[in-house]
Amino acid sequence: MSPRRIAIAIDGPAGAGKSTVARLVAGRFGYLYIDTGAMYRAVALAALRAGVGPGETNELARLVSGLDIRLEPGENAQRVLLNGEDVTEEIRSRDVTSVVPAYAAVPAVRARLVELQRAMAREGGVVMDGRDIGTHVLPDAELKIFMTASVRERARRRYEESGRAQGLTLEMLEKEIAERDRQDASREIAPLVQAEDAIVLDTTSLTAEEAADRVAMLANRAFAEAGGS
Numbered sequence: 614m615s616p617r618r619i620a621i622a623i624d625g626p627a628g629a630g631k632s633t634v635a636r637l638v639a640g641r642f643g644y645l646y647i648d649t650g651a652m653y654r655a656v657a658l659a660a661l662r663a664g665v666g667p668g669e670t671n672e673l674a675r676l677v678s679g680l681d682i683r684l685e686p687g688e689n690a691q692r693v694l695l696n697g698e699d700v701t702e703e704i705r706s707r708d709v710t711s712v713v714p715a716y717a718a719v720p721a722v723r724a725r726l727v728e729l730q731r732a733m734a735r736e737g738g739v740v741m742d743g744r745d746i747g748t749h750v751l752p753d754a755e756l757k758i759f760m761t762a763s764v765r766e767r768a769r770r771r772y773e774e775s776g777r778a779q780g781l782t783l784e785m786l787e788k789e790i791a792e793r794d795r796q797d798a799s800r801e802i803a804p805l806v807q808a809e810d811a812i813v814l815d816t817t818s819l820t821a822e823e824a825a826d827r828v829a830m831l832a833n834r835a836f837a838e839a840g841g842s
């Protein structure tokens with residue numbers, strides 16, 4: 614029996630496979646997939662365009678409160694709309710990627726996005742991936758996964774996904790990923806940390822389908838434990 618209407622939180626560092634697996638699991642169960650990283654990326658893009666730096670907290674708070682960020686199902690990936698404009702590709706650029714952690718560390722940014730994320734999850738039936746979902750956004754999620762993989766493997770995946778096309782080397786990506794992990798894990802509010810009740814899933818030697826199988830199995834169990842039928 615498929616689980617219905619539980620919340621599944623998937624946290625972990627960059628390139629661990631969270632978004633691919635979250636999308637697969639959401640598809641299998643007919644759940645809503647919410648890519649919270651895309652929301653932080655959209656804020657960083659808007660701030661870059663407006664020339665507002667991460668240190669300008671009042672300006673940033675004003676900017677964020679006026680943003681309309683939407684996630685919509687697309688053909689392969691989720692489309693990200695920023696004030697109605699499709700920024701799906703642009704938010705993945707290297708320029709945006711490298712500055713997201715600085716903007717994501719600003720309390721006003723997190724407060725606003727967490728509010729939006731909780732509203733999206735209100736009805737249950739969601740798979741949400743990010744850094745602080747199980748610890749902060751949805752602390753009562755019935756299933757919490759902490760997904761990880763070796764830095765080498767995570768860099769390799771990024772290389773295949775977009776790095777090669779962007780003319781990057783594996784070494785560059787390894788360095789960038791390690792630096793982003795460091796920033797995300799060391800910030801003051803809602804840092805990247807494993808929730809006490811999270812189940813660790815190391816995907817280093819798993820395919821996305823295999824990882825999705827594990828999560829689906831755990832979701833079925835969590836659903837049964839939550840009293841579902």
Ligand code: CDP
Pocket residue numbers: 626627628629632649650651653654713714715717718742743744745746793797
């Ligand atoms: O896809 P990738 O793993 O590279 O990163 P992402 O999930 O798109 O997240 C991009 C950045 O957003 C992260 O490096 C964090 O700085 C920030 N983020 C966050 O602070 N909290 C979240 N719940 C999700 C992302």
